[in-house]
Amino acid sequence: MKTTYDDHHRVAVLNSGQTIYAVHKSTQCLGEVCPIHKPSDHDLVDAPLTYDPMIGSFFREFHGMLVIDPDDYNFNNHGEVILKNAITCLGCGDTIRSTHRHDFVTCSCGESSVDGGSAYLRRVGSNWVDCSVVFEK
DSSP, rough: OEEETTTTTTTTOTSSSEESSSOGGGGSSSSOOBBBTTTTTTTTTTTTEEETTTTTEEEETTTTTEEEEOOHHHHHHEEEEEEEEEEEEEETEEEEEESSSSSSEOOOSSOOEETTTTTEEEEEEEEEEEEEEEEEO
């Protein structure tokens, strides 16, 4: 199956079978490459393409694993993709996670907070250990 896109309705059906709604128009790609509209000729271009809305990035299935699509905008323009944005507060032991942009989460003792989801890493407080998972270029 090949990825298809309806520019009028802004719907993409990825080659994995996943349907994505409200996709940017083909004339509005943010980079020189785009996993949907302008994929480059990379080694994984024919592998199943999926999108994770919580992370905001595209992935390819490769040998049973999901890897960042080489054409993913966040990966190519920011050099990283935040897969998990979390800390553990050393005051109360809570592990707290921010799941989306502006999702400001505070631990039960109030000493530590995390924010940013997959968009950015923000921490408040000084008594915590980072538990984030960040894929860097």
